[in-house]
Amino acid sequence: MTENKNHERSAVSVIGLGQMGTRLAQAFLTVGHTTTVWNRTVAKADALVAQGAVRAATADAAIAASPLIVVSLPDYTTMQDLLGPVARSLRGRTLANLTSGTPEEAARMADWAAGHGADYLDGAAMSGTRLVGRPEALFVFSGSPEAFATHRSVLASLGNSMHLGADPALAPVYDTALFGLAWGALAGFYHAVALVGAAGVDPADFAAVATGHMPFVTSLMADHARQIEDGRFPDDDGTVEVHAAAMEHLVQTSRAQGIGTDVPKLIKALLDRAAATGHGTSGIASVIETITKGERNV
Numbered sequence: 001m002t003e004n005k006n007h008e009r010s011a012v013s014v015i016g017l018g019q020m021g022t023r024l025a026q027a028f029l030t031v032g033h034t035t036t037v038w039n040r041t042v043a044k045a046d047a048l049v050a051q052g053a054v055r056a057a058t059a060d061a062a063i064a065a066s067p068l069i070v071v072s073l074p075d076y077t078t079m080q081d082l083l084g085p086v087a088r089s090l091r092g093r094t095l096a097n098l099t100s101g102t103p104e105e106a107a108r109m110a111d112w113a114a115g116h117g118a119d120y121l122d123g124a125a126m127s128g129t130r131l132v133g134r135p136e137a138l139f140v141f142s143g144s145p146e147a148f149a150t151h152r153s154v155l156a157s158l159g160n161s162m163h164l165g166a167d168p169a170l171a172p173v174y175d176t177a178l179f180g181l182a183w184g185a186l187a188g189f190y191h192a193v194a195l196v197g198a199a200g201v202d203p204a205d206f207a208a209v210a211t212g213h214m215p216f217v218t219s220l221m222a223d224h225a226r227q228i229e230d231g232r233f234p235d236d237d238g239t240v241e242v243h244a245a246a247m248e249h250l251v252q253t254s255r256a257q258g259i260g261t262d263v264p265k266l267i268k269a270l271l272d273r274a275a276a277t278g279h280g281t282s283g284i285a286s287v288i289e290t291i292t293k294g295e296r297n298v
């Protein structure tokens with residue numbers, strides 16, 4: 001076990017050792033935290049115990065072992081069923097819940113934890129399992145700021161652990177928003193790979209060029225966020241009409257190559273709706289209004 005001198009050693013318990021929970025426990029162990037683990041199927045803890053984890057005989061014992069309890073289960077119902085009977089043990093501890101769910105479930109869970117005298121952090125693992133423990137693995141948390149401050153260094157063992165605010169619902173809101181962002185980018189990537197593939201380009205060769213192009217795309221976000229806040233959409237990055245025409249070229253080129261047009265058509269439809277509501281000569285960030293108004297805008 002390697003001990004990272006940047007992390008203060010502490011005690012943490014992990015409940016639920018599926019794909020995610022196992023990686024969480026490994027990350028805590030790697031940094032040198034005393035890591036207690038519990039899983040319904042006992043054998044799944046064996047490898048972690050061999051790496052230095054402490055096996056708890058029950059979920060109750062896992063809770064009693066540490067001031068910070070990290071839970072990774074399939075859903076909130078499973079978590080509630082499991083923790084309900086042992087809730088009294090949570091008093092005075094922090095429950096950090098990395099189970100995926102909705103903002104409403106997070107708010108209810110925070111109330112439930114408070115009712116049992118526990119601090120609550122809702123969280124989401126944004127970078128899959130492979131990067132857990134590396135600085136680029138994003139973990140978002142929301143809920144008790146005091147609990148996050150207390151356990152910041154332990155949670156930092158997981159990667160780039162950010163606190164978004166006191167509202168426990170923020171973590172699942174970011175979770176779904178960032179998931180949609182990643183899929184928007186990936187849908188564009190898959191379409192692009194199909195398009196250049198039709199011209200005989202190797203996916204890996206294209207990926208190298210595309211990766212080099214992404215900093216330009218991400219550089220637009222801060223500028224466009226400011227435009228959205230100001231409600232003013234200068235055309236420095238092109239107008240809605242110009243982008244709609246370019247997107248139509250992509251639709252036609254895709255059709256000519258015999259590949260699907262779903263992705264560019266979706267974007268073209270958004271641009272067309274923005275133009276129809278008077279934003280044809282506005283900058284492209286004005287599409288936010290089309291999205292925000294949703295069906296009311298049609």
Ligand SMILES: NC(=O)c1ccc[n+]([C@@H]2O[C@H](COP(=O)([O-])OP(=O)(O)OC[C@H]3O[C@@H](n4cnc5c(N)ncnc54)[C@H](OP(=O)(O)O)[C@@H]3O)[C@@H](O)[C@H]2O)c1
Nearest residue numbers: 016017018019020021040041072073074099100125128129
């Ligand atoms: N895997 C990912 O890439 C990823 C990425 C981001 C977020 N997440 C989130 O992380 C959470 C866990 O996902 P996962 O991929 O680790 O799932 P998983 O591999 O299917 O593991 C599920 C875990 O929950 C336990 N479990 C299921 N039902 C239970 C019950 N009734 N009582 C007690 N324990 C029970 C399982 O125990 P047994 O071993 O006994 O079956 C196992 O430890 C989910 O909310 C998921 O959305 C996962």
